[in-house]
Amino acid sequence: MNCRAGCGACCIAPSVSSPIPGMPEGKPAGQRCAQLDAADRCRIFGRPERPAVCAQLRPSAEMCGAQADGGRHALLYLARLEQLTAPG
Secondary structure (H helix, E strand, O other): OOOOOOOOOOHHOOEEOOOOOOEEOEEEOOOOOEEEEOOOOOOOOOOOOHHHHHHHOOOHHHOOOOOOHHHHHHHHHHHHHHHHHHOO
């Protein structure tokens, strides 16, 4: 499955603990990544400076849901996953 244009959920919902260009301390869950452009596309997709955790997250039907929802299902799915795996 390929990423859907205009979704951006994986660049908003999860926390990233490793450095991201423009975010040297990573990013907290629910915060928009500095590398997410106005069209909700990753500016560093496929580039070596993209964090490994981002490159390892793959879209799936379970995560992404219906295309018609504009990424809302993915945002909620990833936020819940983040919540379930957060320390303490």
